[in-house]
Amino acid sequence: DQQVKQNSPSLSVQEGRISILNCDYTNSMFDYFLWYKKYPAEGPTFLISISSIKDKNEDGRFTVFLNKSAKHLSLHIVPSQPGDSAVYFCAAVIQHTGNQFYFGTGTSLTVIP
C-alpha cells in the first residue's frame, strides 16, 4: 500500500516560470519529509527537507510547503531552469522509529527552454 503518493507522473514548465510538484501521504505519523532529484541512470540526490513542526522551508530557488491537516506537501521551483529537468521524489519518515524512508512514485519535470 503506497503511503506516499505523487499523482502527477510528469510536468512540463516553461523556463523562468514556477514549477510546482505535489506529494500526498496517508500516514499521520510521518514527521519529516524530503525531496530528492534524480537524473536518468543516476542515484537520487537530496534537495530539501522539512520537519513537521514547520510549514515552509526555503533554500534558494526551492521551497517546500507542508500542510499537515491535508497531509500534503509541495515543492516550488522558481524560476525553473532547463537543468532542473529530472525526476523528483518526495519521501517521508517517522523519525523515532528509525530512518526508513517511504518514497513516492516520482514526478518527471521537463523545463522547456
Added chain:
Amino acid sequence: DGGITQSPKYLFRKEGQNVTLSCEQNLNHDAMYWYRQDPGQGLRLIYYSQIVNDFQKGDIAEGYSVSREKKESFPLTVTSAQKNPTAFYLCASSIKSGGSTDTQNFGPGTRLTVL
C-alpha cells in the same frame, strides 16, 4: 572523495542464476539500504542495515539476501527465487538511524537485466 560506489553499472545475467550487487561506502555511515526502482514506481525498500552484522527486511525482501560483515559494505544478492529481477537497484547510506533524521546518500545505481 567520500561517497557510495556501486558496481557494476550494468549487469546481465541468465534466468535462474544468482547475482550479487556490490555497494561500498567510505562515509563512515552506520546505516545502509537497498532499494529497487521500476518504471512508474517509486523507490521500494528491499533491505536495510543499521549496524554491522544486523539487517532487516524492507517491503519487498522476497527473493533477495544481504550481508553486513563490514561497516562499509552491504552487498545484495538477487536469487533465482526473485520473480522479476530486472530493475534499477540503488544503494544508500546514512549517518545513523533513529532519532534525528539524517539524509540518505545514494550510490549511482546498478541496472540489472535478466535474460
